[in-house]
Amino acid sequence: xxxxxxxxxxxxxxxxxxxxxxxxxxxxxxxxxxxxxxxxxxxxxxxxxxxxxxxxxxxxxxxxxxxxxxxxxxxxxxxxxxxxxxxxxxxxxxxxxxxxxxxxxxxxxxxxxxxxxxxxxxxxxxxxxxxxxxxxxxxxxxxxxxxxxxxxxxxxxxxxxxxxxxxxxxxxxxxxxxxxxxxxxxxxxxxxxxxxxxxxxxxxxxxxxxxxxxxxxxxxxxxxxxxxxxxxxxxxxxxxxxxxxxxxxxxxxxxxxxxxxxxxxxxxxxxxxxxxxxxxxxxxxxxxxxxxxxxxxxxxxxxxxxxxxxxxxxxxxxxxxxxxxxxxxxxxxxxxxxxxxxxxxxxxxxxxxxxxxxxxxxxxxxxxxxxxxxxxxxxxxxxxxxxxxxxxxxxxxxxxxxxxxxxxxxxxxxxxxxxxxxxxxxxxxxxxxxxxxxxxxxxxxxxxxxxxxxxxxxxxxxxxxxxxxxxxxxxxxxxxxxxxxxxxxxxxxxxxxxxxxxxxxxxxxxxxxxxxxxxxxxxxxxxxxxxxxxxxxxx
Amino acid sequence: xxxxxxxxxxxxxxxxxxxxxxxxxxxxxxxxxxxxxxxxxxxxxxxxxxxxxxxxxxxxxxxxxxxxxxxxxxxxxxxxxxxxxxxxxxxxxxxxxxxxxxxxxxxxxxxxxxxxxxxxxxxxxxxxxxxxxxxxxxxxxxxxxxxxxxxxxxxxxxxxxxxxxxxxxxxxxxxxxxxxxxxxxxxxxxxxxxxxxxxxxxxxxxxxxxxxxxxxxxxxxxxxxxxxxxxxxxxxxxxxxxxxxxxxxxxxxxxxxxxxxxxxxxxxxxxxxxxxxxxxxxxxxxxxxxxxxxxxxxxxxxxxxxxxxxxxxxxxxxxxxxxxxxxxxxxxxxxxxxxxxxxxxxxxxxxxxxxxxxxxxxxxxxxxxxxxxxxxxxxxxxxxxxxxxxxxxxxxxx
Numbered sequence: 022x023x024x025x026x027x028x029x030x031x032x033x034x035x036x037x038x039x040x041x042x043x044x045x046x047x048x049x050x051x052x053x054x055x056x057x058x059x060x061x062x063x064x065x066x067x068x069x070x071x072x073x074x075x076x077x078x079x080x081x082x083x084x085x086x087x088x089x090x091x092x093x094x095x096x097x098x099x100x101x102x103x104x105x106x107x108x109x110x111x112x113x114x115x116x117x118x119x120x121x122x123x124x125x126x127x128x129x130x131x132x133x134x135x136x137x138x139x140x141x142x143x144x145x146x147x148x149x150x151x152x153x154x155x156x157x158x159x160x161x162x163x164x165x166x167x168x169x170x171x172x173x174x175x176x177x178x179x180x181x182x183x184x185x186x187x188x189x190x191x192x193x194x195x196x197x198x199x200x201x202x203x204x205x206x207x208x209x210x211x212x213x214x215x216x217x218x219x220x221x222x223x224x225x226x227x228x229x230x231x232x233x234x235x236x237x238x239x240x241x242x243x244x245x246x247x248x249x250x251x252x253x254x255x256x257x258x259x260x261x262x263x264x265x266x267x268x269x270x271x272x273x274x275x276x277x278x279x280x281x282x283x284x285x286x287x288x289x290x291x292x293x294x295x296x297x298x299x300x301x302x303x304x305x306x307x308x309x310x311x312x313x314x315x316x317x318x319x320x321x322x323x324x325x326x327x328x329x330x331x332x333x334x335x336x337x338x339x340x341x342x343x344x345x346x347x348x349x350x351x352x353x354x355x356x357x358x359x360x361x362x363x364x365x366x367x368x369x370x371x372x373x374x375x376x377x378x379x380x381x382x383x384x385x386x387x388x389x390x391x392x393x394x395x396x397x398x399x400x401x402x403x404x405x406x407x408x409x410x411x412x413x414x415x416x417x418x419x420x421x422x423x424x425x426x427x428x429x430x431x432x433x434x435x436x437x438x439x440x441x442x443x444x445x446x447x448x449x450x451x452x453x454x455x456x457x458x459x460x461x462x463x464x465x466x467x468x469x470x471x472x473x474x475x476x477x478x479x480x481x482x483x484x485x486x487x488x489x490x491x492x493x494x495x496x497x498x499x500x501x502x503x504x505x506x507x508x509x510x511x512x513x514x515x516x517x518x519x520x521x522x523x524x525x526x527x528x529x530x531x532x533x534x535x536x537x538x539x540x541x542x543x544x545x546x547x548x549x550x551x552x553x554x555x556x557x558x559x560x
Numbered sequence: 561x562x563x564x565x566x567x568x569x570x571x572x573x574x575x576x577x578x579x580x581x582x583x584x585x586x587x588x589x590x591x592x593x594x595x596x597x598x599x600x601x602x603x604x605x606x607x608x609x610x611x612x613x614x615x616x617x618x619x620x621x622x623x624x625x626x627x628x629x630x631x632x633x634x635x636x637x638x639x640x641x642x643x644x645x646x647x648x649x650x651x652x653x654x655x656x657x658x659x660x661x662x663x664x665x666x667x668x669x670x671x672x673x674x675x676x677x678x679x680x681x682x683x684x685x686x687x688x689x690x691x692x693x694x695x696x697x698x699x700x701x702x703x704x705x706x707x708x709x710x711x712x713x714x715x716x717x718x719x720x721x722x723x724x725x726x727x728x729x730x731x732x733x734x735x736x737x738x739x740x741x742x743x744x745x746x747x748x749x750x751x752x753x754x755x756x757x758x759x760x761x762x763x764x765x766x767x768x769x770x771x772x773x774x775x776x777x778x779x780x781x782x783x784x785x786x787x788x789x790x791x792x793x794x795x796x797x798x799x800x801x802x803x804x805x806x807x808x809x810x811x812x813x814x815x816x817x818x819x820x821x822x823x824x825x826x827x828x829x830x831x832x833x834x835x836x837x838x839x840x841x842x843x844x845x846x847x848x849x850x851x852x853x854x855x856x857x858x859x860x861x862x863x864x865x866x867x868x869x870x871x872x873x874x875x876x877x878x879x880x881x882x883x884x885x886x887x888x889x890x891x892x893x894x895x896x897x898x899x900x901x902x903x904x905x906x907x908x909x910x911x912x913x914x915x916x917x918x919x920x921x922x923x924x925x926x927x928x929x930x931x932x933x934x935x936x937x938x939x940x941x942x943x944x945x946x947x948x949x950x951x952x953x954x955x956x957x958x
Contacts, residue, residue: 086870086901090902095899095901095902100614101898103610370603413719413720419785559869559871559924
């Protein structure tokens with residue numbers, strides 16, 4: 022019977038990246054995917070004739086440029102297009118436009134608060150400083166602080182040196198930043214509530230935390246430290262939708278001789294004498310390999326694919342308690358025309374990019390309160406993008422699709438399980454809110470796909486629909502991700518690895534988790550490293 | 561009494577498209593080209609670059625020089641002037657070519673359109689009427705007319721370009737092959753379309769009598785509204801052409817007739833334009849010198865480089881080691897390529913050092929401090945980027 026060198030479970034972008042590097046290193050690699058399409062949460066699907074939705078993730082800025090370049094994803098068909106013009110909408114109909122031009126943005130801020138217009142540069146500089154350090158860690162394996170191996174000590178020293186370069190004062194600031202709330206952090210800079218709300222909103226995206234919850238300041242950073250072609254904080258769209266990223270990586274994988282099998286869900290990971298030896302598919306097929314790599318989240322991997330008796334009890338407990346709470350929904354809408362937002366000029370550079378229906382800090386916190394009670398707010402935070410205005414391939418000419426990300430949406434409702442009726446009611450809430458800011462919006466709707474954590478979990482397998490494969494709080498970051506002591510992609514079974522967003526550096530379409538895991542696997546196999554260093558060290 | 565503008569002599573001319581382009585130039589980012597006011601960019605260079613790569617954009621080529629060369633001897637005259645064999649150029653076809661001094665140094669490059677049996681249009685970056693007149697010596701039946709100002713040219717480049725032209729009503733445009741010409745009736749006159757461009761992707765150039773320029777613009781922007789049409793300027797052009805590996809005057813080459821220092825101009829061989837030089841034709845300007853150069857091999861070669869890291873190697877000097885003890889060449893153009901996701905450059909490198917290591921000495925600023933970096937360069941043979949299906953007929957839908 023055929024025996025692979027490696028089987029990677031899950032054809033999400035990290036699994037594909039991991040497999041591509043293993044295949045490039047000469048390994049005989051198979052990726053198995055439960056769906057009949059690849060991409061996991063980096064996926065494009067034609068959900069209505071002529072409309073191609075990025076059903077889950079929808080924008081891109083974390084993608085490691087060094088990986089994109091090294092795997093030659095451009096030649097494999099990937100084009101990342103930055104989009105411009107993000108507008109924050111406040112509770113009372115006021116708008117805050119983020120112009121691509123710095124001077125214009127300054128004047129816009131000044132309209133709301135002269136103080137905040139000035140403070141913005143200090144805010145951006147501070148954020149830039151924090152981001153600079155974190156960015157450098159993305160394509161590195163976190164050091165194990167409890168280990169005395171020279172490599173871990175070396176890596177810890179590197180980290181210490183990078184910290185030290187920030188200056189003494191910044192060390193304190195950094196610790197604060199990692200543990201404080203987005204709202205408190207912003208309090209140091211801004212006075213205007215809409216400015217604060219607009220800046221705070223990245224701090225709650227994908228997270229079961231509120232703007233007032235400790236830890237949300239880091240999430241904010243996580244969302245602004247990416248870049249498009251060196252423009253830190255910029256966001257891009259993949260031409261052809263997010264699935265284009267997965268397809269380009271899959272093409273690189275195939276070119277390197279890797280194999281990809283869809284409709285091949287894994288029922289169970291085979292374990293023999295404390296080592297993984299292969300997988301059993303849902304159809305009963307048994308596939309064998311020297312190593313098994315799971316791109317699924319930590320909770321699903323350890324509680325669904327592995328038998329409890331095969332695991333150390335401590336790990337099982339960690340996996341069961343892994344913080345992976347679902348908190349987000351997604352509503353994809355096909356439109357017969359471009360929505361017109363009240364209060365915005367007819368300026369095509371700014372009225373069809375991103376819309377942040379932030380309301381205010383209070384509104385966002387109330388939405389979080391609703392989530393805690395097991396329901397959704399009638400006034401949720403919505404982050405929208407209109408990709409069809411920036412990509413001619415995702416909707417028919419003159420028509421549009423709008424991606425709407427909703428914070429918050431509970432994984433389970435207080436009044437019982439999700440039903441199609443409740444799902445539609447949730448979708449209606451979103452439409453009602455957008456209609457308030459863009460009268461006539463409802464009349465433009467051609468088709469709608471409403472996705473609650475329930476759909477996200479069932480379709481692509483993210484536990485509770487958590488977009489990050491586990492929350493990005495300090496207890497689950499760096500060497501603590503996914504579990505303390507297991508931050509280096511090796512799992513507590515022999516020949517068993519993880520490569521998904523449950524590992525460092527966490528969620529976001531970055532390819533970093535998959536690439537880092539490949540580097541570690543090749544190291545254990547005593548093969549030369551072929552995973553490139555990040556290209557951000559000159560910053 | 562009408563007041564006269566005392567600065568009239570210094571003001572730049574306006575292109576026939578200016579009335580539409582000016583209000584779109586939100587940043588007042590103007591530069592100039594051949595005496596015309598010319599946009600460096602309109603809104604944002606990167607935005608416009610992505611229009612070229614992702615939707616489509618228009619580039620005003622009115623300031624480009626256009627000469628109508630006619631007469632029974634027109635072909636013979638042009639064929640003697642340029643290095644390429646024009647005998648193969650059929651009617652309604654376009655060819656890229658260059659022309660040289662007797663010493664085989666390049667004067668300029670451009671395109672020749674064969675409009676009819678004895679009717680040609682020559683386009684080029686700089687005025688060259690003096691050289692054309694010199695080239696006419698010995699030919700009886702040939703006339704040259706500068707039609708730069710009477711002909712408006714607009715380049716439409718990008719993956720949606722063909723769809724936009726179809727929407728404009730140009731039936732059959734999808735059958736037009738690269739370097740082909742088609743004509744369409746347009747408001748009582750003729751719109752000439754060539755499938756040519758300077759971006760490495762799908763693209764067309766539209767030629768119309770200047771009085772119809774605005775009519776064309778309005779119709780085109782109406783047709784392109786749903787296909788992301790947007791004007792782009794010099795900055796985005798420069799990005800796109802570099803990714804495609806095309807040369808630019810005053811970056812890759814100095815025009816031979818304007819160069820002061822000996823051999824600070826270039827030969828077609830040095831510029832990698834070997835394929836433009838056809839020694840099978842009996843005589844052309846610079847033939848003997850070029851033949852000799854081919855024998856001994858060019859001293860320099862224009863080379864495509866992929867440079868490690870992401871710091872742009874603009875103006876960098878190249879060495880064959882990282883200690884910088886031996887200079888082997890210099891960068892002519894460099895950029896970070898968003899489409900190729902690579903740190904790319906064109907460089908003039910001494911031929912004998914091409915096989916060895918190449919290092920670029922890069923200076924980049926970091927909050928006012930210049931930082932020096934040595935970066936390893938890898939030679940690339942192919943263009944850094946080429947549009948998917950850009951040469952396909954019919955072109956891909958988007």
